Amino acid sequence: MILLLAPLIAFVAIGGVALVLRVQRGGQRELVGSVVETSRTNSRLPSILYFTGENCTICHTAQRPALRALASGIDSNLEIREVDIAVEPELARRYRVMSLPTTIVLDADGQVTEINVGFASSDTLRRQLVGAGMPVAA
Amino acid sequence: MISIPMAIVPFDRSVLKVNQAILMTGILVGYVAGLAYHPIAYVIPLLAVMMLAAVASPSLNMPRLLYLRVLKPSGIVKPRVVQEDPAPHRFAQLVGAIFLTAASVFVVTGVLLVAWVLAWIVAALAFLNFAWNICVGCIMYAQLVRMGVLPLSREPAR
Numbered sequence A: 001m002i003l004l005l006a007p008l009i010a011f012v013a014i015g016g017v018a019l020v021l022r023v024q025r026g027g028q029r030e031l032v033g034s035v036v037e038t039s040r041t042n043s044r045l046p047s048i049l050y051f052t053g054e055n056c057t058i059c060h061t062a063q064r065p066a067l068r069a070l071a072s073g074i075d076s077n078l079e080i081r082e083v084d085i086a087v088e089p090e091l092a093r094r095y096r097v098m099s100l101p102t103t104i105v106l107d108a109d110g111q112v113t114e115i116n117v118g119f120a121s122s123d124t125l126r127r128q129l130v131g132a133g134m135p136v137a138a
Numbered sequence B: 001m002i003s004i005p006m007a008i009v010p011f012d013r014s015v016l017k018v019n020q021a022i023l024m025t026g027i028l029v030g031y032v033a034g035l036a037y038h039p040i041a042y043v044i045p046l047l048a049v050m051m052l053a054a055v056a057s058p059s060l061n062m063p064r065l066l067y068l069r070v071l072k073p074s075g076i077v078k079p080r081v082v083q084e085d086p087a088p089h090r091f092a093q094l095v096g097a098i099f100l101t102a103a104s105v106f107v108v109t110g111v112l113l114v115a116w117v118l119a120w121i122v123a124a125l126a127f128l129n130f131a132w133n134i135c136v137g138c139i140m141y142a143q144l145v146r147m148g149v150l151p152l153s154r155e156p157a158r
Helices: A002-029 A057-073 A089-094 A122-131 B015-034 B039-058 B062-071 B088-110 B110-131 B136-146
Strands: A047-052 A078-083 A102-106 A114-118 B011-012 B081-083
Touching: A002 B015, A002 B110, A047 A057, A057 A078, A057 A089, A102 A122, A102 B088, A102 B136, A114 A122, A114 B088, A122 B011, A122 B088, B011 B015, B015 B088, B015 B110, B039 B062, B039 B088, B088 B136, B110 B136
Parallel strands: A047 A078
Antiparallel strands: A047 A102, A102 A114, B011 B081
16 A cells, blocks of 8 residues: 555655745746846837847747747837857846746836746737837737 | 857657656556555566667657657647757656666566566656656756766757
8 A cells, every 4th residue: 555655755856846946936037027137229129138048949930930920020129139148148047047048128218017927929920019118000 | 249140959758758757647547556466567568678679769769659640740749849959858768668667677587666666666757747847857957967977969850
């Protein structure tokens, strides 16, 4: 009957891993509502920080095309800043980027409004940009 | 502005869902039955072989064949084609296969508690992916690629 413990032990092990992931991502969530980076352009429009890397497969196959579709579908001059974490590790550290791709939506004041860990569709990003104050034609 | 054109790969998630459903069902039923009759634990090596074969070749992927030849044509499971890279999912399958292979070793050596713990971990991870699309193996893949342990993959979907 010791076998009855098997599911319990498995769930405890997975729960521990989930807790670690939650703590890691929770730390990044604290950035929402704060201004982290100050070297952005003065476009006075919401913008996107796109964290990527040379070896990030999903970045190249999905996230980048989604950003291209987003940019082509918005009338305003959307600023998308692509950040290679190998080139700008300090910026990735400041934004607590733990996995790629990560897209961060900033409002006109450079304040973080949304953080997407993993792939974010163009529809999701568009909705988040509108929420951050981007003027988008209906 | 982004300017580098890259191909997006069509990928049918229903194949994964069928695979996960078979895993969860096999492990759950095998575990419950195995409480009464321990040799039923040999369902674990069977599932391990199924997973290893699926990773090795699409033509040996039994859940995929079941989906393509029975479930999809009959309309029982609808296609869920998305645009994404299949490599992380294949890596996740490999992780599941490794866990089940390790569990199989413990089945053969009679250490059933460890075998079922490993099998339940696989079942729970399969459930996370099945129910909420949380792919822990894919997260591991992303981290390993980021660290340079795994190479960039451009393999086609299958």
